[in-house]
Amino acid sequence: MNIYDEMEPQFYHKIAEAVGKANPILDIGCGEGRLTNFLARTLGSEVCGVDISDLKLTKDRETSDARDVSDLVWFVKGDASQLDFLVNDSFAAIVSIYVLHEFMNPPESLRELRRVLKASGKFIVVDFVKGGEAERLWAERYYTPCEIESMLKEAGFTDIAMEFVYDDVVFVTSRMSCTRLKHET
Numbered sequence: 001m002n003i004y005d006e007m008e009p010q011f012y013h014k015i016a017e018a019v020g021k022a023n024p025i026l027d028i029g030c031g032e033g034r035l036t037n038f039l040a041r042t043l044g045s046e047v048c049g050v051d052i053s054d055l056k057l058t059k060d061r062e063t064s065d066a067r068d069v070s071d072l073v074w075f076v077k078g079d080a081s082q083l084d085f086l087v088n089d090s091f092a093a094i095v096s097i098y099v100l101h102e103f104m105n106p107p108e109s110l111r112e113l114r115r116v117l118k119a120s121g122k123f124i125v126v127d128f129v130k131g132g133e134a135e136r137l138w139a140e141r142y143y144t145p146c147e148i149e150s151m152l153k154e155a156g157f158t159d160i161a162m163e164f165v166y167d168d169v170v171f172v173t174s175r176m177s178c179t180r181l182k183h184e185t
């Protein structure tokens with residue numbers, strides 16, 4: 001178990017607090033669905049977990065945690081940059097933990113997430129940032145907080161607030177801007 005696993009419960013509670021009463025919720029890059037199940041259990045909300053990897057999606061579906069909330073959660077295999085199976089304005093909140101840095105094309109995925117988010121819907125992003133312990137451990141490409149902020153702005157998110165919840169983990173809250181982007185007019 002690494003420090004990030006140890007901090008997971010703390011991050012999950014913080015995400016639930018930020019989501020509040022927003023319902024339904026999309027957990028993008030849900031992996032094995034731990035956060036998906038947690039949000040359904042804690043908030044009593046409907047939560048859709050989407051992940052590009054079907055291997056992860058099929059894991060842990062039969063745990064008691066998962067069974068308890070099976071009427072509130074559903075899982076779909078899908079790519080954040082192409083959520084054709086979801087109509088516009090479907091979700092009141094979107095959450096993503098440790099996923100942004102894995103998107104092949106972040107601007108495209110962020111625009112697609114914005115499409116399926118309701119007007120004024122919340123978008124919560126938790127991710128590792130560039131230059132920290134996670135980068136040393138896994139050697140993946142991470143972004144600076146400034147880069148994350150500009151990507152979100154470019155994609156049409158507003159009211160962006162960021163805080164470090166650990167040395168190299170940033171917690172970002174934002175909303176869908178109600179102003180149309182240039183290419184949407």
Ligand SMILES: C[S@@+](CC[C@H](N)C(=O)[O-])C[C@H]1O[C@@H](n2cnc3c(N)ncnc32)[C@H](O)[C@@H]1O
Nearest residue numbers: 029030031051052053078079080097098099102
């Ligand atoms: C580091 S894991 C985090 C999983 C989960 N959020 C958690 O905290 O346990 C990143 C996840 O993002 C998924 N992912 C990467 N790119 C994706 C994309 N374009 N669309 C949807 N899921 C994606 C991966 O398959 C993986 O399950």
